[in-house]
Amino acid sequence: MIDLNVGLVRRLIASQFPQWGNLPISLVEPNGWDNRTFRLGDEMSVRMPSAERYSTQVEKEHRWLPRLAPFLPLPIPDPLVMGAPDHKYPWHWSVYRWIEGDSAATGKIHDPAEFAVALERFLTALQRVNPMGGPIPGKHNFFRGGNLSVYDAETRQALKILDGKIDIGTATAVWERALNSRWESSPVWVHGDVSAGNLLVKDGRLCAIIDFGNLSVGDPACDLTIAWTLFSGKARDLFRASVALDTATWERTRGWALWKALITLRDNFAKGGSEAAKSRCIIEEVCC
DSSP states (O other): OOOHHHHHHHHHHHHHGGGGGSSSEESSOOOOOOEEEEETTTEEEEEESSSSSGGGHHHHHHHHHHHHHHGOOSSOOOOOOOOOOSSSSSEEEEEOOOOEEEEETSOSOOHHHHHHHHHHHHHHHHHOOOOOOOSSSGGGTTTTTSGGGHHHHHHHHHEEEEEETTTHHHHHHHHHHHOOOOOOOSSSEEOOOOOGGGEEEETTTEEEEETTTTTTTEEEGGGTTTTHTOOOOOHHHHHHHHHOHHHHHHHHHHHHHHHHHHHHHHHHHOOOOHHHHHHHHHHHHOOO
């Protein structure tokens, strides 16, 4: 495990981009699992993959984000330069333009319904961008936008472990309906990780979407799980009504949300706490 710290970032910046060598550097909190982000001066950020399996995301973002940005209604990361590996850090890394805003996981959303509509407009715009040549789902993005069946064995194992702790019969039925449907239309752009941590809030409103490391072209169902992982009540209803996709796509969306909640609950059940409680709530909402 590589210790991603301010000292490492300072050394890499000084050796590869000395024009920024005197700028202050600080760790950004909360941080992600796939990457660590550091603020560089007032106008830039440094993003460092935390393991080899995330390292291919760097070149993908540098290639595709500048092509997508002109067609989208909200800011997305703007890659400035790509850093090279060296003897102490073995992967490519990035310097981006800084985007102001707080994570929706911690920032206050003024009007959840308005937020839901703004997110729907962004995702719809993303899906309308020409996908020609875009990366297909695979190991590089954990099959986001691909076929749910890749997670069938893991999901059924989690269901078996959680038998007696949740409504296994209903959850299994939801999962099997998801597996039995397919995206029949042409592939579209998929963000791959539309979660509260990757949605930025400023003055209570959605102001940017970040972390496109799981970007691909395929089935957009996985991008809609936010309906259960963040929204509820009126906001959820409005988001679902605004997304012009068929019932089968929503069945697959339920499947994506269920898979993630099941494995999270499986891993946290004995410990309890907020992660277990949230996962249980998502399972109940998805299955109702």
